[in-house]
């Protein structure tokens with residue numbers, strides 16, 4: 001992670017209403033302050049449900065907290081008759097910095113295919129935010145030994161039509177599906193291998209500058225027990241944390257280790 005500011009992003013998934021989110025942020029901000037966390041050396045972000053983003057914004061802005069925030073998905077359209085959708089401009093207006101795109105749970109439970117994911121990436125970029133593109137193999141692909149090709153292929157499918165300028169704003173989260181929410185974390189070496197394969201491929205397509213500045217997160221059962229080994233890997237630039245991000249002490253501990 002030389003010259004790249006690591007990011008620890010908490011993906012709350014469908015947890016915490018706005019009152020619970022408020023309580024969390026107050027406690028978490030206190031823990032970060034106590035640990036002297038400096039946003040110049042480690043960025044911290046929370047990804048609440050849509051209904052809690054405004055509450056997080058109010059707290060962050062009121063106290064100028066060293067916490068960024070974003071959403072877990074976004075509509076591919078900008079406005080209109082799309083009942084139930086939330087646009088990228090609406091998220092940007094709430095001060096969101098990041099939007100998770102293509103999380104495996106969205107790919108599984110919603111019709112989010114590559115074409116839709118590409119459009120989400122474009123919508124996020126057009127609204128001035130940064131997409132965190134999630135990729136990663138299932139247990140099946142790992143068993144076949146094709147996990148690196150699979151993850152790199154997913155990145156390629158989504159990034160192939162992006163300009164260098166757009167690609168430079170992207171973050172990628174390598175999240176092997178078998179590791180998400182299972183307690184089975186990837187070994188530091190396999191997280192490194194995947195992050196390196198992705199970075200090498202981005203270098204081939206978009207050039208050295210984009211590849212060198214690209215932040216690649218690892219996600220999948222990250223806790224304070226495994227974070228320090230994972231973060232020593234040269235191509236791992238932080239974490240997307242699910243389950244462990246629901247506990248303020250645990251998330252603050254992970255931030256401290258990064």
Ligand code: PEP
Nearest residue numbers: 180181219220221242243
């Ligand atoms: C996630 O869903 O992005 C994730 C990494 O979940 P968990 O940390 O719970 O495995």
